[in-house]
Amino acid sequence: MPRRQPFGAAVVLLGLIVGVGSASAAPDPIGAKRCGACHEREYADWKASPHAQALARLSTPKQRDPVCRSCHTTAPTSADPDLAGVQCESCHGLGSLYAPEYVMKDEKLRKLLGLEKVTAATCQGCHDGDTPSTRKFDFEAWVKLVNHGASGEGEGS
DSSP states (O other), X not given: OOOOOHHHHHHHHHHHHHTTTSSOOSOOOOOHHHHHTTOHHHHHHXXXXXXXXXXXXXXXXHHHOHHHHHHHBSSTTOOOGGGBSSOHHHHHOOOTTTOSHHHHTXXXXXXXXXXXXXXXXXXXXXXXXXXXXXXXXXXHHHGGGGOOOOSSOOTTO
């Protein structure tokens, strides 16, 4: 009987854990409500923010415009109202792979599975010189307005 390699078993196990063996290993959006199940204060802060109303603040024709939706929704091609607005995943990356509690508790694993650090470049994807805005974007000043990290993760987490 051939001897099994422990490394091979570990790779198979990792594939099962992160869903690599499934039809799609790409992350999917889960929506702010699901994030809010664990991150209650952050969810409440977000609900009261302009980001939460980003899509609703547009005119009806602009709400359907793919260019506008690319910044004003979490999932631009989705008609799901639970993904409307600039939600957690718009800044932190799509969460289906990193959302499980055991993943979120492991700093390296959650980053490996897609939790992104928020930087000026994250925001500048939408807040750049080509977007319709009356004010120039200042990352250092504006990130403080959405700084909702309560557990030492804070700004840019």
